[in-house]
Amino acid sequence: MMASSAPMPDHPLTTQDGVPLKTKLARAERMNKLKSLALVLPLALFLLLTFVVPIGSLLLRSVDNPEVVASLPSTVKAIGAWDGKSLPPEPVYRAVAADLIKARDDQTLGDLGKRLNMEVAGYRSLLGKTARALPFDPAPASYKDALVKLDERWGDPAYWQAIRRNGSAHTPFYLLAAVDHRVDDLGDITATTPDQAIYLDVFARTFWMSAVVTVISLLLAYPLAYLLVSLPTRKSNLLMIMVLLPFWTSVLVRVAAWIVLLQSGGLINSALMALGITDHPLQLVFNRVGVYIAMVHILLPFMILPIYSVMKGISPTYLRAAVSLGSHPFGAFWKVYFPQTVAGVGAGCLLVFILSIGYYITPALLGSPNDQMVSYFVAFYTNTTINWGMATALGGLLLAATMVLYMVYSKLVGAGRLRLG
């Protein structure tokens, strides 16, 4: 009846032939262990190759900084001797001239220009102009004078500091930029100017919208899950199919359907006007409302299923017992039934929130520019500007936020009690 394990003896037990019992047991179990390992090996390899390795290498991109080191190798080496305050010494100028000639010939000048342009605006044109003028013929006595004469920007330390900051193959630049910070000319981390700072707002918006979607889903899903477990099996099965129906339709189709329903001349607005509830069409789509409606609709099953599965295991006798002990039915529900469903509620909220913060297509199609979430910018950097550093930095921060959430949840509720259906 009681599943208690026997206490460990103080002295090690041995088998008849004198081998310690533990060793013998391990030997006997080894074959089984190997067998079960062999069974999961294909899956482990699959996960490693298709999940861990790609995501890991993608995340590395957010700190990857190959352009300057690869294209200006001797400049990076020479600039190490510079104090960073006045202009760099002559060898640095000489090295940059040599490196730029090589970069032009290797056709890496474009990447370099793009990267340095992120640091100081106008760097790309400076590099292009300089590379076109190189090599100097005849070789000047002072490359410093010749370059400054070619373009006076070479006489500005800020341009040289940009190269020096990127003298390593790794950089915090993208990650800092993703939280609206940067390394300034003096090497300190500072906030970017307010007119350039957008990502913190985007993150805040993402978390806020996800929280709202989670709360609405919970409020809708909890009573429905309770209904599902209290109805007789036949009816609850029918209802369950209706809950799962949206699962089997493409997200894109559902979003398109919502546009049709919610637009100014759509079904819902026509109905509202026909009923006389409103005399002009309500703005239900291409704003926050539309995004909320569609996201809640799409994510509701992820909330219902974990709560339902937890509720299914709770005997209705608990409520009867609480009522027989003198508690009002509402009090009994709140004090006796609800606490037993917390694991399901937590799992549902965690699922919906995590899925929400990664949502892209629904806000993109149903929202205004002010309703776009982090994923929109990830897609923007991946598809439009091909800036892998920014894309992976934003994505990595989202992943980190998810991890933190999960840890907070397991601290509060206990990961062992997580029930995902």
Add this chain to the structure above:
Amino acid sequence: MGAVMSESTSEVLVRFRNVQKSYDGENLIVKDLNLDIRKGEFLTLLGPSGSGKTTSLMMLAGFETPTSGVIELAGRSLNNVPPHKRNIGMVFQNYALFPHMTVAENLAFPLSVRGMAKTDIQDRVKRVLSMVQLDKFAGRYPGQMSGGQQQRVALARALVFEPQLVLMDEPLGALDKQLREHMQMEIKHLHQRLGVTVVYVTHDQGEALTMSDRVAVFHQGEIQQIDAPSVLYENPRNTFVANFIGENNRLSGRLVSRDGEHCVVQLDRGEQVRALAVNVGEPGSPVSLSVRPERISLNGHSEHCDNRFSGRVQEFIYLGDHVRVRMEVCGKPDFYVKQPIAELDHQLSVGDVVPLGWQVDHVRALDPLEHAE
């Protein structure tokens, strides 16, 4: 039952008056229940599943509403009192201890919903824990306890708010035999100590006989007989009760004649038996005779019996303190005789034909069984 009702009504705590219950509008689960439960008694509702005993209990607790009729508690109709205001303690079949609360929190629950002060609650919880000998378990969760311990907590929780009535719905069903017998005595002693009224539902006749002051035998939505355990066993009023309670040898025949308390019954093969006329019709109508196995005497012991027959020994079943002998008597192949070890004749062996008999007071002529089990 008439005798019960005529007793002083001030003693009656619960009264069922013409209570009927139907779930589908076609079949009555409880047909016409009239039952008085006396203050301080231990009443058991006994019957096979589907006999209406649990439904009756649930109507008393308030989880089912009577289709018609009235249930009164202490002279007040309960029909419109919601279950949480009835102040009736209840022990459920699977204990229904709240798994997210410790034992102490479980016990404090009924007190805190009644708005009791914290210190009073602590005192009460402590007292009730020591009453069920679980002082050291206050901080445990129900899942960390054995079935018997959980049962004791459930019992304590139903008693902690000092209700005048406690209902128990097959509370010992999930325990193994030894623990069940132990808990039966524990519940009985608690009842004697506290003087609380207990209504207990079970399908286990042994449990009902051991614990109860009175037992109401339910069958097909009706009370067949309500009496003290000894009366129920010795003087069953009909064949159902005789069969349901204890072991019973059944012989069927027809009534030949009747004179006062006694009657003569002719068995199907022609033998005549003198029996107590308990529940018989006119001469010529079918009758079922009931004899308890322990009331049958073998060999020489049967010489003074009113009814004497002979039987062939078929089988010995050894049970330690007694031996059950299966015999063929009057054409009936499963006629059991219970012999205490000390009285058993060791010469006896399978195939022997021996005389046997029983007194007229120990064979009861009852209604014929409608359908064989």
